[in-house]
Amino acid sequence: xxxxxxxxxxxxxxxxxxxxxxxxxxxxxxxxxxxxxxxxxxxxxxxxxxxxxxxxxxxxxxxxxxxxxxxxxxxxx
Numbered sequence: 001x002x003x004x005x006x007x008x009x010x011x012x013x014x015x016x017x018x019x020x021x022x023x024x025x026x027x028x029x030x031x032x033x034x035x036x037x038x039x040x041x042x043x044x045x046x047x048x049x050x051x052x053x054x055x056x057x058x059x060x061x062x063x064x065x066x067x068x069x070x071x072x073x074x075x076x077x
Contacts, residue, residue, distance in 0.1 A: 023069045030065045 035042045042058060045051040 023066070026069045027062065027065050030069075031062065034061055 040054070042054065045054040046058065
């Protein structure tokens with residue numbers, strides 16, 4: 001069997017931080033692009049009108065984007 005080669009802990013922490021920040025930035029960019037594309041004002045629907053259906057769709061979008069970003073970052077690293 002081949003010996004396992006582990007990266008030093010500080011390097012692993014740095015890489016995890018970079019991937020995490022990149023993922024969050026991509027999620028924010030994706031959210032704002034989605035808000036520009038939709039025909040309604042997402043923030044107004046959520047805050048003023050308390051539209052539960054829009055909240056569920058927004059949550060599903062964020063989870064979907066997170067899955068895509070995480071899969072992309074895992075393949076990079």
